[in-house]
Amino acid sequence: QAVVTQEPSLTVSPGGTVTLTCGSSTGAVTSNHYPYWVQQKPGQAPRTLIYDTRNKHSWTPARFSGSLLGGKAALTLSGAQPEDEAEYYCLLSYDGPRVFGGGTKLTVL
């Protein structure tokens, strides 16, 4: 199965902007991989922020956005808040099987 890669950790200052990326061992990530971005805080169930590249849920803060960037899926956080400190996972679809990335631990400091 494919391997999905994410930055292990990133740090952003409060109010700052950060971009998390999600790459695939099979080549460029496209909309046909239907990228998801999932946020998880300690002790909580996962919560999907973005699905199908850029679609948001009603609970997704406006400061989060999804896109494709340089052959990868990307999650951009503009105006980071302390409550955004969490683990972020991307999920890619491979015409049947799905694969999660290893997650990015985002610190807001």
Next chain:
Amino acid sequence: EVQLVESGGGVVRPGGSLRLSCAASGFIFEDYEMSWVRQTPGKGLEWVSVINWNGDSTAYADSVKGRFTISRDNANNSVYLQMNSLRAEDTALYYCAKEGGYWGQGMLVTVSS
């Protein structure tokens, strides 16, 4: 409101079997694919399996292929995960998930002698 409620978890010995259920409500169940995802405590998320809207297409992670079977009952708005030949490394919190990114609260499965 979308609700997904898992049940059927517990402690099982290596080599044993367990069947997880997920009861869905708040949406037209038969219109959506459903998945199972698991997470070992302190580790990342691992996608396990997916089933399409009518059950005639499924996919599995390599780690569970041949041992786990996903199924659904659209009449009862439920999706299932039959887990056979369980191993210690299958110990995890198992989440039911709906297409579009809705999640249940998870059900713990412990494989231990």
